[in-house]
Amino acid sequence: MSLLNILRYPDPRLHTVAKPVHEVDERIRTLVDDMLATMYAADGVGLAATQVDVHEQVIVLDTSESRDRPRVLINPEIVERSDETVLAEEGCLSVPLVYDKVPRHARVTVQALGRDGALQRFDTEGLEAVCVQHEMDHLRGKVFVEYLSSLKRDRIKTRMLKKAREEATRV
Secondary structure, three states: OOOOOOOOOOOHHHHOOOEOOOOOOHHHHHHHHHHHHHHHHOOOOEEEHHHHOOOEOEEEEOOOOOOOOOEEEEEEEEEEEOOOEEEEEEEEOOEEEEEEEEEEEOEEEEEEEOOOOOEEEEEEEHHHHHHHHHHHHHHOOOOHHHHOOHHHHHHHHHHHHHHHHHHHHHO
16 A cells, blocks of 8 residues: 555646546546545545546545555445534645635435445534545535635644645745
């Protein structure tokens, strides 16, 4: 398994809309394994392929406390959503050290292919439901900061660009 480079906001590639996966083959399974390794190494709970500059509909997540229950979602679809919403604080591996509240559906029913290519359907709520919706936004080219006010978004963008410049001068 390889660790992949995670794109940082405001990288324009984060706004690329992901294409459906046509076949769950060895290339996709390797991508899934590398994404899981990358997510765990970065101490994240979810990662979309868009964040590692692969623009296909692949998500990995693990919201378990023990960090040993990975879930793989290929070509995910939310087929049902609750009317009830939650205002959950979110962070993102592409926007490190930035957290803010974003409204999400409290419960969702998801349908997707797994790592083995088999169709799965499940109901989820809480952190996992928030995570699924957050990662699916990435597949649509949307980063969670886009839910925030333009003032907050501009401050975050400025801070991220400054941090990138500082990191570049250290290399």
